[in-house]
Amino acid sequence: MSYTAHATAIIDQPCEIGEGTRIWHFAHICARARIGRHCVFGQNTMVAEDVQIGDNVKVQNNVAIYSGVEIEDDVFLGPSCVLTNISNPRSQVVRKHLYEKTLIRRGASIGANATIVCGTTIGRYALIGAGAVITKDVPDYALMTGVPARQKGWVSRHGHPMKADTKGEFVCPETGWIYNEENGQLRCRDCAEDAPLPKQFSEGREGFQHFKKARS
8 A cells, every 4th residue: 555544544445545645543535536646634634525636735634625626736725624515505405416616726725714615716826814715716826815805915836925026026035936917917937837846945944934024
């Protein structure tokens, strides 16, 4: 077996689980789920039937990933965040054939206790704040907070809020990478959105509070 699972985890068959993935206490992986390599599923997590999950996805405790959800590579799901698959659920009306797709794109992070209403797409490297409620599509690199969530600005691929400088460019304080905004979309000039993270930038140099103090 190329993955590891705690003795209390339930793994229904058939399913696909990639090499190096770790599944912890009381987790449940349902049949026909497809999970990539080097993922982590914390305590009391659940992956429903037919869910597709990419590589290097981190799922924190108490997260249920329901049918209709697709998660790309490098996504982080914070503790107790909520994913849904029906906009108008009724106990007495069966709508299993009407699940609405939710797509969480590469590198996005969902904060603790945030709620993602189904039928939405979370863009690449977007950062959803703790407790936020997402009701519409989120652009790449967007910082979203509040109920319902509103965009508060842009974050870098390393998760740092950025403001435009005098040239109209956005600079990540950790990497120095430059981002440009055009027609409401942010793009990185130094590393393509779908390119792997260079090894020298894969370990954070300083925590969020360090860069927050440096800006103040």
